[in-house]
Amino acid sequence: MNSHFLYDPSELLKAIKDFPKGTGILAFRDIPNILNQHVVGKKTLDFGCGAGRSSRILNALGYDVCGVDIASTMINSARLLTSEIQFKVVDRPLNRLLTETYDLIFLSFVLMEMTKAADIVVTLQQLKKQLNPNGRVVVITASNEMYLHEWLSMKPMTKNINSGLPAEILLKDYNTTVTDIVWSESDCFEFFAGSGFSLIEKYYPLGQDRDDRPWLIETEIAPFVIWVLA
Incomplete structure (x- = not known):
């Protein structure tokens, strides 16, 4: 596998100002080791990159990244933050705009922005066509526990949580509330299977003492899931 990537989270903290x-x-701390274990090659598509934080993390890890998003405002913001990464605006159907294939396709918190299950499956099917034969897709999603507990820097604001419906969560560090679409882990698994993907590995990143954070319940319950697909 790849051996030249950064492994120390503190190095990422130095490299990415908005890490x-x-x-x-916890969504990104273990990504270096996960990618090193599962991914061969560096050509990467960061799908739904937003303002490019995940793209910059992947770039800092040594990957050759192309970041794409349907929101032109997000792509413009990403371009202002770095000139080292290629950023593109895409729209559906993706196969008209994405003509290359990749060793890694990365999606961080993209599914929770999508309101229709059918659209998720179609998008994943199209992305599968862009994957190299030995490539991997890595997807970061909310765990089933994310909207049920208060965390160090997140506080759910919606009482009744249901799949496919909106849920508000307060981001304490930014003192702002965002609205996600709730998809359970079983929903996500069905999306992946229905798109033709096989599950290679599933990770639940927990807080650790070495994180040097005053964790609340993060050491016992994982707020996120990291999926590795092929």
């Missing part, structure tokens, strides 16, 4: 400081660190 998550609170609970969000």
